[in-house]
Amino acid sequence: MSLRQHAEADALEELAGRMPELAGEAGLTRNVGWPGGTVEASVARVQISCRINHMSYLYGLEHANKDFTEQKNFGKNVFTNAFPLALAQYMAIEKQLEVVEIRSIMDQNGFPSTAHNLVPWATIMHTDPRNAYFCFESVFEPYRQYTNAENPNPSDVVIMDAQTYEPLHPLELKLVVVPNSSTAKRPRIEQSCEVVSRPATVEQIAFSIAHGFTSTRRYDLQRTIQSHLGMPNEFNWHDKNRMIESLPKIVRATESIIETGIDLQRPLVMVAIWRSKGQNPLLDEENAFDTFIWTDLSFLQLYLNATRNTYLDERGELRSKNKGDMTRAARALIWFIRSLWDYSTQHKLDFPRVQGDASYGRQSDKAAAFTRGARDLLMSDQYLYPRVAGREVDAILKPEAHGFLLPERRLDASLSLRFALEGHG
Numbered sequence: 001m002s003l004r005q006h007a008e009a010d011a012l013e014e015l016a017g018r019m020p021e022l023a024g025e026a027g028l029t030r031n032v033g034w035p036g037g038t039v040e041a042s043v044a045r046v047q048i049s050c051r052i053n054h055m056s057y058l059y060g061l062e063h064a065n066k067d068f069t070e071q072k073n074f075g076k077n078v079f080t081n082a083f084p085l086a087l088a089q090y091m092a093i094e095k096q097l098e099v100v101e102i103r104s105i106m107d108q109n110g111f112p113s114t115a116h117n118l119v120p121w122a123t124i125m126h127t128d129p130r131n132a133y134f135c136f137e138s139v140f141e142p143y144r145q146y147t148n149a150e151n152p153n154p155s156d157v158v159i160m161d162a163q164t165y166e167p168l169h170p171l172e173l174k175l176v177v178v179p180n181s182s183t184a185k186r187p188r189i190e191q192s193c194e195v196v197s198r199p200a201t202v203e204q205i206a207f208s209i210a211h212g213f214t215s216t217r218r219y220d221l222q223r224t225i226q227s228h229l230g231m232p233n234e235f236n237w238h239d240k241n242r243m244i245e246s247l248p249k250i251v252r253a254t255e256s257i258i259e260t261g262i263d264l265q266r267p268l269v270m271v272a273i274w275r276s277k278g279q280n281p282l283l284d285e286e287n288a289f290d291t292f293i294w295t296d297l298s299f300l301q302l303y304l305n306a307t308r309n310t311y312l313d314e315r316g317e318l319r320s321k322n323k324g325d326m327t328r329a330a331r332a333l334i335w336f337i338r339s340l341w342d343y344s345t346q347h348k349l350d351f352p353r354v355q356g357d358a359s360y361g362r363q364s365d366k367a368a369a370f371t372r373g374a375r376d377l378l379m380s381d382q383y384l385y386p387r388v389a390g391r392e393v394d395a396i397l398k399p400e401a402h403g404f405l406l407p408e409r410r411l412d413a414s415l416s417l418r419f420a421l422e423g424h425g
Contacts, residue, residue: 063134287385303332
């Protein structure tokens with residue numbers, strides 16, 4: 001940061017204390033301690049609101065780099081990322097409800113499995129919900145030490161301390177409907193949702209696990225991967241057929257990383273669910289909304305389980321009938337292992353290069369989509385009967401925002417229909 005930027009930042013801090021209506025670019029830089037050492041955490045790229053009386057039409061998002069009184073911030077992707085956070089804020093502050101955390105465990109046979117725990121939202125964020133600042137589409141600054149990229153892919157949101165703007169924790173955000181169209185007529189316990197992941201999510205998993213292991217334990221990753229893959233540097237990573245033949249090794253390496261990292265896993269993916277009345281677009285009035293937090297390792301298990309079920313037999317060997325095609329989930333698992341191998345040997349990971357070298361003839365807009373696999377890991381009382389009722393939506397989304405909704409999005413359409421019916425009631 002230049003001297004001029006320092007001066008501007010100091011002036012802004014001073015003025016912000018006397019003029020609450022000011023908002024601007026805060027070029028604040030401070031050293032932040034992390035398990036792997038001390039890193040410079042800069043929030044120069046963050047649009048920080050200095051208004052004390054900042055309003056929001058979404059519950060609990062008064063402190064954010066988006067102004068949720070403006071229609072533009074209810075557009076594509078922004079609303080679907082913001083609503084899960086508003087829901088979690090409402091559940092924690094108004095209802096004192098904990099979120100469901102999905103964690104990896106090892107089962108009695110030594111294979112990765114998952115368990116559910118109820119965890120305070122404040123524990124996930126590392127701060128009180130009232131003290132959280134939500135910085136959407138921002139780079140989690142500690143991740144910069146793991147890449148040479150000048151502009152790493154951002155997290156969906158970085159949670160910061162609203163007083164110091166210290167980056168506390170990154171999250172990926174997803175909003176899904178239950179049931180999906182193919183399971184809408186089935187019994188409630190058989191109804192699925194669809195959890196879609198993009199390549200950026202795979203990169204975030206790799207960053208998160210690298211951050212959890214820290215530089216002092218990255219050699220554990222190296223030994224774990226090498227024990228299953230042998231000499232990864234000699235792999236022909238872009239050869240689809242060769243890599244399909246290597247999938248049993250990729251699966252076993254991933255399982256070993258999960259086992260080694262059980263005590264190091266970190267919350268990463270928030271999945272908020274909303275329940276409709278089967279194929280009817282209306283909300284389930286009594287059991288409409290709930291939130292789940294997957295750790296990096298438990299979300300990784302979606303790709304792992306899908307790959308194992310598609311390609312491997314009961315002995316863990318490759319089924320001959322599946323040798324010709326590479327699924328998205330298997331490709332994502334290969335991206336993950338190669339990225340962590342690069343980190344373990346070079347202390348840096350270059351996900352864009354890894355992804356570009358291994359497209360295997362598929363488009364790269366989607367890493368995978370999970371339905372039954374996601375349902376199996378989400379299955380719980382909270383999945384079957386979400387704890388927030390449909391009638392509570394007005395407390396989460398203020399009436400002033402009703403006209404901002406876009407009917408082409410399914411939740412927006414459901415809410416718009418609800419509000420219209422209420423207006424004629």
